[in-house]
Amino acid sequence: MRYCFVILSTVFLLACNESKTHYTQTQDEQSLRQLLQLPEHMPLPAIPEFNPLTQEKITLGRHLFYDKRLSANQTQSCESCHLQILAFTDGIPVPTGSTGQVLSRNSQGLGNAVYHSTFTWANDGFFELEDQLQVPIRADNPVELGVTDAEVETVLARFDEDPAYVQMFMEAFPESDSGASINKIIFALASFCRTMISAGSDYDRYLLGDDSALTQQQKRGFSLFNGEKFECFHCHNGINFSVSYRDINSNSGSLQFPFFNNGLYNLHGDGSYPAIDQGIFDLTSDPSDKGLFRPQSLRNVAITAPYMHDGSIETLREVIEHYARGGRLIESGDNAGDGRLSPLKSSFIQGFDASEEEIDAVIAFLESLTDYDFITDPRFSNPFEE
Numbered sequence: 001m002r003y004c005f006v007i008l009s010t011v012f013l014l015a016c017n018e019s020k021t022h023y024t025q026t027q028d029e030q031s032l033r034q035l036l037q038l039p040e041h042m043p044l045p046a047i048p049e050f051n052p053l054t055q056e057k058i059t060l061g062r063h064l065f066y067d068k069r070l071s072a073n074q075t076q077s078c079e080s081c082h083l084q085i086l087a088f089t090d091g092i093p094v095p096t097g098s099t100g101q102v103l104s105r106n107s108q109g110l111g112n113a114v115y116h117s118t119f120t121w122a123n124d125g126f127f128e129l130e131d132q133l134q135v136p137i138r139a140d141n142p143v144e145l146g147v148t149d150a151e152v153e154t155v156l157a158r159f160d161e162d163p164a165y166v167q168m169f170m171e172a173f174p175e176s177d178s179g180a181s182i183n184k185i186i187f188a189l190a191s192f193c194r195t196m197i198s199a200g201s202d203y204d205r206y207l208l209g210d211d212s213a214l215t216q217q218q219k220r221g222f223s224l225f226n227g228e229k230f231e232c233f234h235c236h237n238g239i240n241f242s243v244s245y246r247d248i249n250s251n252s253g254s255l256q257f258p259f260f261n262n263g264l265y266n267l268h269g270d271g272s273y274p275a276i277d278q279g280i281f282d283l284t285s286d287p288s289d290k291g292l293f294r295p296q297s298l299r300n301v302a303i304t305a306p307y308m309h310d311g312s313i314e315t316l317r318e319v320i321e322h323y324a325r326g327g328r329l330i331e332s333g334d335n336a337g338d339g340r341l342s343p344l345k346s347s348f349i350q351g352f353d354a355s356e357e358e359i360d361a362v363i364a365f366l367e368s369l370t371d372y373d374f375i376t377d378p379r380f381s382n383p384f385e386e
Ligand code: HEC
Pocket: 065, 076, 077, 078, 079, 080, 081, 082, 095, 096, 097, 098, 103, 105, 106, 107, 108, 109, 110, 113, 116, 118, 119, 120, 121, 122, 129, 132, 133, 136, 137, 144, 145, 189, 193
């Protein structure tokens, strides 16, 4: 219930501050749909007014995404942790950054990121991709691409010395001085990421009226997923299966605190998570925020294992068994504790009796969210390998 209160109070605050709405209406719906190749059933995403979408920015962003020159030591690109064939995840629990530092969080899939209302696994201050993208490029702890203050000029010079990039930067940002800048790089990458829309799965075909696109078992799984026994839909709802959601028609304040503790850990019996990552608590220091993470979109989830913010669950079956138990039991070791008894877990994580046949059906439904067109679409592939 606390969440309802927090969410409602945010709505109230924002309702009093209308200047907060800043999504573009400058691009007409038709041209934006064309640029995104957005299927009929997908809502128009909210694109911030300060960075309107253009084909030129998307093209530049796509090149940068796949270019190792964007890391200080030229060993990694965005693709190092976000592979198209895995719906832009990387198949391992946690990745290693360009300088060898191991990150504490699992690489997120980027499909439909444009529909999330907050970014990363747990941040209540990142409302735009442009905010979030400072991190992989610029952060010094942990290091991903490692473009720290000392490295900025060197990295930008690489693009300024390459005639193909000089041309692309000019076309993407015709109004400004020529040459690369961190802001331009971030705006172009954000534009490219916004085009990564996944809406071509069997489930989408079903939504569009093809009743045979889902098997009987998948349909049963869909209704279990949306039923009061499994309760999945409370946190994974809507077209993108996450309460962290927005589109052009959303009230900008409605979903700014979409974070839940799903009972993954319960150290010391007080609901603590391993100290390396306690979610929203690490930003607020409020003990009741321990373990609050964003419900991930479940699109393409069958190909994005391992699961959760730390990649600590290997299979979808184990994920569902975790929810069925009402929290995860870790019997020994540093992280020992019974998540079912966590005083901080969400009231939607009560546990339930599920038969193997029901679990199979929910897994089959989740498999229907895999979008094979998305993971092979040439628009999102490495432009240097064309
Ligand atoms: C070393 C691995 C690594 C590299 C390199 C990397 N990322 Fe990520 N990315 C991650 C991880 C891990 C997360 C989750 C971060 C968190 O929750 O704090 C993430 C999260 C994101 C998100 C947020 C998605 C969401 O749904 O909220 C976006 C967008 C993103 N990365 C894009 C990029 C882009 C663009 C680049 C290149 C500039 C990049 N990443 C480079 C590992 C990486």
